[in-house]
Amino acid sequence: xxxxxxxxxxxxxxxxxxxxxxxxxxxxxxxxxxxxxxxxxxxxxxxxxxxxxxxxxxxxxxxxxxxxxxxxxxxxxxxxxxxxxxxxxxxxxxxxxxxxxxxxxxxxxxxxxxxxxxxxxxxxxxxxxxxxxxxxxxxxxxxxxxxxxxxxxxxxxxxxxxxxxxxxxxxxxxxxxxxxxxxxxxxxxxxxxxxxxxxxxxxxxxxxxxxxxxxxxxxxxxxxxxxxxxxxxxxxxxxxxxxxxxxxxxxxxxxxxxxxxxxxxxxxxxxxxxxxxxxxxxxxxxxxxxxxxxxxxxxxxxxxxxxxxxxxxxxxxxxxxxxxxxxxxxxxxxxxxxxxxxxxxxxxxxxxx
Numbered sequence: 001x002x003x004x005x006x007x008x009x010x011x012x013x014x015x016x017x018x019x020x021x022x023x024x025x026x027x028x029x030x031x032x033x034x035x036x037x038x039x040x041x042x043x044x045x046x047x048x049x050x051x052x053x054x055x056x057x058x059x060x061x062x063x064x065x066x067x068x069x070x071x072x073x074x075x076x077x078x079x080x081x082x083x084x085x086x087x088x089x090x091x092x093x094x095x096x097x098x099x100x101x102x103x104x105x106x107x108x109x110x111x112x113x114x115x116x117x118x119x120x121x122x123x124x125x126x127x128x129x130x131x132x133x134x135x136x137x138x139x140x141x142x143x144x145x146x147x148x149x150x151x152x153x154x155x156x157x158x159x160x161x162x163x164x165x166x167x168x169x170x171x172x173x174x175x176x177x178x179x180x181x182x183x184x185x186x187x188x189x190x191x192x193x194x195x196x197x198x199x200x201x202x203x204x205x206x207x208x209x210x211x212x213x214x215x216x217x218x219x220x221x222x223x224x225x226x227x228x229x230x231x232x233x234x235x236x237x238x239x240x241x242x243x244x245x246x247x248x249x250x251x252x253x254x255x256x257x258x259x260x261x262x263x264x265x266x267x268x269x270x271x272x273x274x275x276x277x278x279x280x281x282x283x284x285x286x287x288x289x290x291x292x293x294x295x296x297x298x299x300x301x302x303x304x305x306x307x308x309x310x311x312x313x314x315x316x317x318x319x320x321x322x323x324x325x326x327x328x329x330x331x332x333x334x335x336x337x338x339x340x341x342x343x344x345x346x347x348x349x350x351x352x353x
Contacts, residue, residue, distance in 0.1 A: 005063055006040040012056045013038075026055065026141060027106050048106075055107040055141075075101070075108050082114045088353035089313035091122035109142040109151075116154050121311055124158050131158055149175065201246075208243045212236045226273045233266050260289035260316060264324045271329045280338050283325070287342045290317045290349075318350030 013023055020034040027034075027048065036042035044052060053060045078101035085094035098115035105111055116134050119127040131154075138151040152171050159168035176182070184203055191199050218224075219232035237259070267282035312319070324330075325343055333339035 005043060006038055008063055009052070010038040012058070016056070026137070027051070028103065051105060051107050075105050075111060078105075078111060079114055082111075082118055086118060086121055089311065091118060091311065094118040095122050095127075107141075109138050109144060109147045112138050112142075113147050113151055113154070116151060120154065120158055124161060128158070128162060131155070204243055204246055208239060211239055215239075226269050230266055230269050230273075233262060233269075237262055256289045256292040257316060260286045260320060263289065264320055268324070268327065268329050271332050274332065276332060276336070279330075279333060280336060283330075283333070283339060283342050286320060287345060290320055290346060313352045315349075315351055315353050317346040321346035321350055 013020070018026075020038070021031045023034050024031040027044075029044075033042065033044075037044060049060050049063060053063055078097065082094050082098050082101070085091070085097060095115070095118045098111065098118045101111045102108070102115050112134055116131055116138075119131050119134070124131060135151045135155040139148055139155075142148045142151070152175060156168045156171050159165070159171070184207075187199055187203075188196075215232050215236040219229045219236075224232065240255075263282045263286035267279045267286065270276075270279035270282060314322070321343065325339075325346065330339070
């Protein structure tokens with residue numbers, strides 16, 4: 001390698017206002033190695049050059065006059081592999097794969113984000129320091145807004161889970177929070193025709209998801225009585241039903257999983273209220289959603305899309321049977337034939353993904 005690399009690399013680092021220590025952290029090398037790169041005493045391994053070029057948004061040719069080594073397809077395959085592993089609850093293998101991918105592609109922040117998800121799904125308490133470190137690296141260096149926002153959201157959820165509400169709030173306050181005077185409203189007056197229709201569909205989907213989560217949180221954490229909770233959760237379901245024909249959105253597999261858990265939670269509340277008829281109806285609704293899972297959700301798309309990360313390899317019928325219908329709240333239904341039929345069907349169809 002020539003001195004061209006040393007001079008160019010040092011210039012690029014300073015242009016980004018990064019220290020040698022920060023560069024060392026990004027590329028998983030020692031600060032001494034970075035210093036030697038800049039003095040010309042030593043150079044990076046050839047495998048690292050494409051990642052250095054990608055980070056500085058230039059070509060390898062601009063660094064050395066060599067051809068850029070394309071690794072996009074392999075990185076995409078890593079993403080698909082990680083998502084598929086999460087889809088079937090193999091969180092340990094997902095963590096192992098994600099770590100290997102990040103080591104191979106140290107400035108691919110999509111892989112960094114998937115590592116965060118794998119660590120969180122596996123054991124967020126155990127990997128707390130690693131999750132925070134990966135999140136901070138994404139937030140500090142990633143220029144892709146979607147990935148950066150995703151990392152912030154993931155870290156907020158983990159901080160909240162760990163009881164670190166103050167840290168969660170600090171990051172939450174950095175997120176966009178104003179609903180007015182933004183694209184969400186102004187695009188209504190800018191777009192037209194098919195472009196307007198597609199834009200509205202996406203915004204309806206996004207706001208439906210947000211409103212559903214707000215209502216669920218209000219129902220579960222704001223001291224409501226059982227009847228108020230039921231009405232809130234049913235309202236959330238109705239909003240989703242109303243928006244499907246408007247947006248044309250059907251989440252398919254994941255929708256049935258979400259619906260199953262919503263129905264079983266409503267059934268539990270009806271049991272607590274002593275309303276056995278409504279409780280049975282919602283248990284049956286949950287089982288119908290679970291039937292869809294048996295037929296379709298066990299199949300993962302080839303590209304890993306539409307995945308739903310589980311913390312367990314158990315399928316949906318198994319979770320509903322063991323984690324929900326075994327609760328003492330359902331003892332009021334235990335001898336009812338309709339309940340027994342649902343219980344036995346879920347148990348018979350329980351299996352590992």
